[in-house]
Amino acid sequence: MARVVVDVMLKPEILDPQGQAVQRALPRLGFDGIADVRQGKRFELEVEGPVDDAALARIHEMAETFLANTVIEDFVVKVES
Amino acid sequence: MTTRIGVVTFPGTLDDRDSLRAVRLAGAEPVSLWHRDKDLKQVDAVVLAGGFSYGDYLRAGAISRFSPVMETVIDQARAGLPVLGICNGFQILTESHLLPGAMLRNNHLHFICRDQKLRVENAETAWTADYETGQEISVPLKNIDGRYVADERVLDELEAEGRVAFRYLDGNPNGSLRDIAGITNAEGNVVGLMPHPEHAVEPLIGTGRTDGLAFFTSVIKKLVTA
Numbered sequence: 001m002a003r004v005v006v007d008v009m010l011k012p013e014i015l016d017p018q019g020q021a022v023q024r025a026l027p028r029l030g031f032d033g034i035a036d037v038r039q040g041k042r043f044e045l046e047v048e049g050p051v052d053d054a055a056l057a058r059i060h061e062m063a064e065t066f067l068a069n070t071v072i073e074d075f076v077v078k079v080e081s
Numbered sequence: 082m083t084t085r086i087g088v089v090t091f092p093g094t095l096d097d098r099d100s101l102r103a104v105r106l107a108g109a110e111p112v113s114l115w116h117r118d119k120d121l122k123q124v125d126a127v128v129l130a131g132g133f134s135y136g137d138y139l140r141a142g143a144i145s146r147f148s149p150v151m152e153t154v155i156d157q158a159r160a161g162l163p164v165l166g167i168c169n170g171f172q173i174l175t176e177s178h179l180l181p182g183a184m185l186r187n188n189h190l191h192f193i194c195r196d197q198k199l200r201v202e203n204a205e206t207a208w209t210a211d212y213e214t215g216q217e218i219s220v221p222l223k224n225i226d227g228r229y230v231a232d233e234r235v236l237d238e239l240e241a242e243g244r245v246a247f248r249y250l251d252g253n254p255n256g257s258l259r260d261i262a263g264i265t266n267a268e269g270n271v272v273g274l275m276p277h278p279e280h281a282v283e284p285l286i287g288t289g290r291t292d293g294l295a296f297f298t299s300v301i302k303k304l305v306t307a
Contacts, residue, residue, distance in 0.1 A: 010185075013232075014185070014230060015185075015188060015228075015230075015256065017186060017187075017188050017189070017190050017256075018186060018190065021190060066139075066143070066147070067139070069140055069143065069176065069183055071175070071181075071182060071183045071230075071231070072183045072185065072230060
């Protein structure tokens with residue numbers, strides 16, 4: 001089965017306090033040099049059948065209507081080989 | 082004829098009982114609606130109550146928005162049915178695109194539970210007509226995903242059209258843009274807010290204020306005179 005990954009991230013202009021909290025914790029744990037952290041979501045879809053243009057179009061529609069809220073989030077669809 | 086107001090229960094809804102009670106105390110007939118049932122039982126208005134429907138999985142309100150009952154609620158709301166979304170209900174309304182913008186995690190990342198002062202900015206909606214514009218009220222606020230966001234263009238549009246219905250007073254509790262606590266659609270039949278008017282309807286409960294009752298009396302009056 002082919003795997004398609006949908007990465008969902010908050011739009012750059014949207015404040016991400018969870019990412020900020022992670023970033024602030026890093027020096028305390030000895031991880032220096034990280035200027036910024038943004039937290040997102042990753043969906044791994046196991047696709048039945050071929051991942052052709054039609055399947056990708058459906059996944060794009062799924063991401064746009066459901067997996068991401070495009071008012072606040074951007075998404076990227078990637079086919080994993 | 083008694084006004085019938087429906088309250089939707091999703092799996093994970095918490096405040097449906099209080100909302101039904103508020104409806105009754107305001108003088109209408111409360112009607113329970115079920116998330117898997119498309120039938121709105123001929124109610125005259127709908128309340129989407131607070132809680133954590135579908136566990137807030139994916140995003141608060143994101144899964145509820147696709148439930149059978151919401152298909153009908155969305156259709157009817159577009160046709161003028163008064164709909165009030167409280168807390169999780171507000172999140173469902175933004176996910177449904179019946180109201181613009183979105184709700185995100187509070188900027189300080191903490192769950193808040195306290196009484197919250199609000200200013201009524203628009204007393205002409207179906208759910209606010211029994212208030213006066215500029216009136217200050219206090220009702221409970223309890224959430225972790227209460228930060229209202231929208232892009233600048235949408236915010237300017239909301240302000241210009243008087244569609245900011247409620248604003249937080251005495252400090253912004255969650256980082257909501259422009260201190261927005263609640264908004265309305267252009268027609269004034271769909272209103273959403275994060276604080277909980279249904280918890281402030283009886284003198285015996287909480288701070289003893291009944292500042293929330295006017296939401297429910299507003300819509301009854303609106304429906305009776307319609």
